[in-house]
Amino acid sequence: MLGNEVKRGSTEMLILALVEDRPRHGYEIAKLIEERSDGVLQFHVASLYPLLYRMEKRGLIKGTWVEKAGQRRRRFYKVTAQGKKVLTEQRQTWSDFFAALDRVAKINPA
C-alpha cells in the first residue's frame, strides 16, 4: 500500500519535473526516469500513459500531437501553469520530508 502511494505521489512530480524544461513524449519520459535514476526508479510502463492522461485531465500537463519532418507524429507533453504550481509545492513537501528523515535517521539526501 505504501508502494502505491509513493508511486502515485512521486511519479507525478518526476513527470512534471521532466517536462518542466521542454515538452517530451511518453517513451522519452520513461527512458529519462530510468536513466537518470540509474535504474533505481522503475514503474509499470502500463501505468505511464493512464497517468499522463489523468494529469492532462487535471490540467497539470497538456498533450499535443507534433509531426516533425521525416518522422511519425508523436504526442508531446508540456507543463501548464497549474502544473508548475503543483510541482513547486511537491518539491517543498519532499524537501521537508527528507529533512525530517535526516533528523531522525541521519539520512543525507544527495
Next chain:
Amino acid sequence: MNPNWQQIVRDRLAVLRLPPAREIEIVEEVALHLEAIYEDAHADGLSEAEAQACAVQSYDWRLLECELSRVERQWQPPAATLEWLERTGGMRMESLWQDLRFGARMLLKQPGFTLIAVITLALGIGATTAIFSVVNAVLLRPLPFAQAEHIVRLWESLPQSSGLRVAVRYPNFQDWRQQNQAFTHLAAYREDGFNLQAGVEARRLEGARVTADFFNVMGVQPAQGRAFSAQEDAPGGERVVILSHALWQQSFGGDAQWLGRQLKVDGQNYTVVGIMPSGFSFPGFGYANEETHLWFPYALEAPPTGRGPHFLRVLGRLKTGATVEQARTELDTIAQRLEQSYPDTNKGSRVFMIPLHEFFSDELQRPLYVLLSAVLFVLLIACANVANLLLARNAARERELAVRASLGAGRGRLVRQLLTESLLLVTVGGTGGLLLAAWGVTLLTKFGPRDIPRLQEATLDASVLGFTLVVSVLTALIFGLAPAWQRAGLDPNAALKAGARVTGGAGQHLRKSLIVVEVALAMLLLVGAGLMLKSFVALQQVAPGFDAQGGLTMELNLPPEKYAKPEQRASLLEQMLTRLRTLPGVAFAGATHRLPLRGNSAMGFEIEGRPIAEGQPRLRANYRAITPEYFRAMGTPLIAGRTYTDEEAWRKTSAIIINQTLARRHWPNENPIGKRLRTGGNNSPWLEIIGVAADAKENGLTAEVSDGFYVAYVASAAPAMTLVLRTDTDPLSLAATATAEIRRIDAEQALSGINTLSGLLNEATAQPRFNTALLGLFALLALVLAAVGIYGVIAYAVAQRTQEIGLRMALGAQARDVLRLVIGQGMKLALFGIVLGLGGAWALTRLMGTLLFKVSPTDWLTFAGISVLVTLTVLLACYLPARRATKVDPLIALRSE
C-alpha cells in the same frame, strides 16, 4: 518485418470499448511506445521475434486495461473529483482488500489493545442484542394470527368501577353481536382447567370454552377436522372437543385416527372433531406452561332473570377498513341504547377495547424500553471507551500517518484505512457479542418472570440479527469516525517536525469529552438502578397479609357435570379437607376460590340501614369464597370475631366475614361484628358480620387493598378452588401424599398449579426483581467501563506528562503534590460528568415513575448516594496511575525524549 503495433494494441484494448476518436489516439500513442521498445531491443541484438516478444511482454496489459478504464470513463467527473479519486485511490476493491489485510496486521501487532477493545464491544453489543431480542419477541413481533392487527379485546366499562374494565354480561354480548356493523365476528371465551383421563391417570390441562365464532376471530382454523358448529355451541349440544397440536403429538402419538374418537374429560366423553395447527395455544398464549390444549363449545345460556353476571371475555375481528375508534363509537352507541332499555343493570355501561397486541404488551412497554435504553447507554459507554483507546493508539501512529499523508495519501484515504480497522474490531466484537447474546437470551427465557407474555419466544431471529448488524456498523462509525477524522486531519509537516516525542495533544480534548460523557451516562444508569433497587426493597417489605412460610397450594377443579349440585361440591370439598387435615405434617387445611395476589372477583352489596338511593350504584367489594380453616391455613389473622363453623361453611349460612378496609370505611368508629349486609338483590337475605380479617393484598403487592369480604363456600359452591395446607415442614414434601389422598376420594381428580405461598409471593415480585436485576447489572457494567475509561485517560496523561512530573519532583514537589495534580485532573473530568449525569437523571427518571413503588423519581438520597459511589470509583481509578506517577524517577524522566 515490423509488426503491426497498432493492431496489436487495438486488439488488447478492444474490451474497453473506447469512443472511436479516443481509441485512435491511445492506440497510436501506445503503439509508438511499443515500437520504440521493439527497435531498441532489436538494436541491442535481439532477433525480430525476440524483440517483438520483449516489447509485448514489457506491458502489463491487464494493468493497462484497468488503469485506462478508470481514466477513460464515458462520463467526465469534475477535475476536483478526479483529483480526489486519484489521491484516495477511489473505491477500488484492491485497495479495500489491502486496507483489510493491513488493518488486521496492525490489530494483531497489538494484542492487548485489540483484546480489550473486542471484549468491551462484545459486552456492549451482546447486552444490547439480548435485550432487543426480548423487546422484539414481547413488543414488536406481530401476533401469530392472520391479520392480527384487526383483532381486539373488549370489556364493559362501568362508572361504579371508576371506569375500569370488567367482564361482559352474556345478554350484552348477544346484543353487541347482533347490532354491530364494525366487526366480522365477535366471540367469547373462558379459560379453565380440565381433567383429562388418560388410562388410570388423570392429567390436569389448561383449556378454554369458546363460542363457535372464536376461530374465525383468531383467523386460525383447525389443521385437521373442523371448528365447532352453531348447534354444538348451543345449550345441550353435542359434547365435542378440539385438541392442540402439542397434546395430539405428545399424548396421542400424532395419530390422525383420533379424529372422531372419544376422550374422557372431567368424567364425560367428548368427541374429537379437530386438531389445531402447531403453535396455536390461545388463550393460553405466550405464557410458559399455560398453553391451552383443549377447546370446548361455550354453549352459553341466557340468564334466567335480569342481565346476569359479568363473566365473559370477548374478542372481535374488525372489518377491513374499520378502525378501533369507529368500532368503539358504534358499540358505545349500542350500549347507550341498552342503557335506556335496561336502566337497572346497564346504567352507565360503556365499551372498552384495545387491539389484542396491546393487551399483551401494554404494561410491559415502559419497563422493557427502559431496559433497552439502559443497554444502549452501556453500548455508548463501550463506544466511548474504544474511541479513547483508538485515539491513544492513533496518537502513537502519528508519525506513520504523517509520512503517508506526505507521500500523497489524502485525508479520505487515511480515514478509510482507520475506519476499516474500526470495522474489523466491530466485526470480531460483534461476533463475540452475538455469542454472549445467545447465552443471555437462554438465561432470560429460563429465569425470566413467567408473567411476561411471549418471553419464551425470544430468540436471535432475522430481525434481531439485522438489528445487531445496524448497531455494529453504527458502533464502528461512532467510535471510529471521530478518532480517524481527527488523526487524519493533522498537518503532516507539523507532525514530522514535532520530534521524537509524539504529541497527541490534539486528541486530548476529545478524550476528555468522551470521559465526561461516559461518567454522565454511568451516573444516569446508576441512579435509575438505585431507584429501582430502593423500590424493590420497599416492595419486599410490603406485608402481603398472609404467612408466606410453610404453606402449600394446589388447584382443584370439580367437574361441573360430575358434581352438578352445589351440595355435592360442598360435601366433596369438606371430605377432602377433613382427610388432608389428618395427614402427617398438616396443621390446617383450607380452600379459597382465589388466592391473594391473584386478582379480584367483585360483587355488589348493601349495608342494612343504609339503603342505596335511587339511581345510585351499589357498593362493590372484592370477594373470596373460603372454608372454615382458610385463615389459619393462610396465616391471615382474624382481628375480630371468628371464622365460619362447618355448618355455616358447608350447608347453610347467614354469616359473612369482612376485611379490615371495609370495616374501617363503613364502620370507622364502631365494631362491625353483628352488623348486617347483603350481596344479592332486595330479596336476598341479610348476612351477619361474624369476623373481621386482616387485610391481604389482592391484586399485586403495590395495589391498595379494596373493600372485601369472605363468603362461606356454600354461598358460591365454586367448582374451581385452591387448597391451602399449613405445615411446619417443607410444604412441597406434602404434595405427593396430598395428591394421593385426593385421588383416594376421587380417582379422576387431578391437581395442578402445585406451589407454595412463598412461591406465590415470589411471583408477585418476579417482574420488579427482573427489571431491577437487569438494570443493576447494566449500571454496574457501565460504572466498570467508565472507571476503566478514566483509568486509561489518566494513565495516558501521566505518560504524556512524565517529563513535567519529573521536573516538578526535581524542583521539590512531594508525592502528595503529584497525587493531587494527577487525581485533580481526573476528578475535574468526573465532576463535570457527575453534574451532567445528575441533570440527565433529574430529567429522565420521571419516565420511570410507574415502575417505582414508594420512591420518588427524584429521591435525593439515591441521587446523593450514587454521586458518592461514582466519586469514590473515579477516585480509585485515578489513584492507581497517580500512585505510579509518584514513583517516577526525576532523572530518568528528564532524560527521556
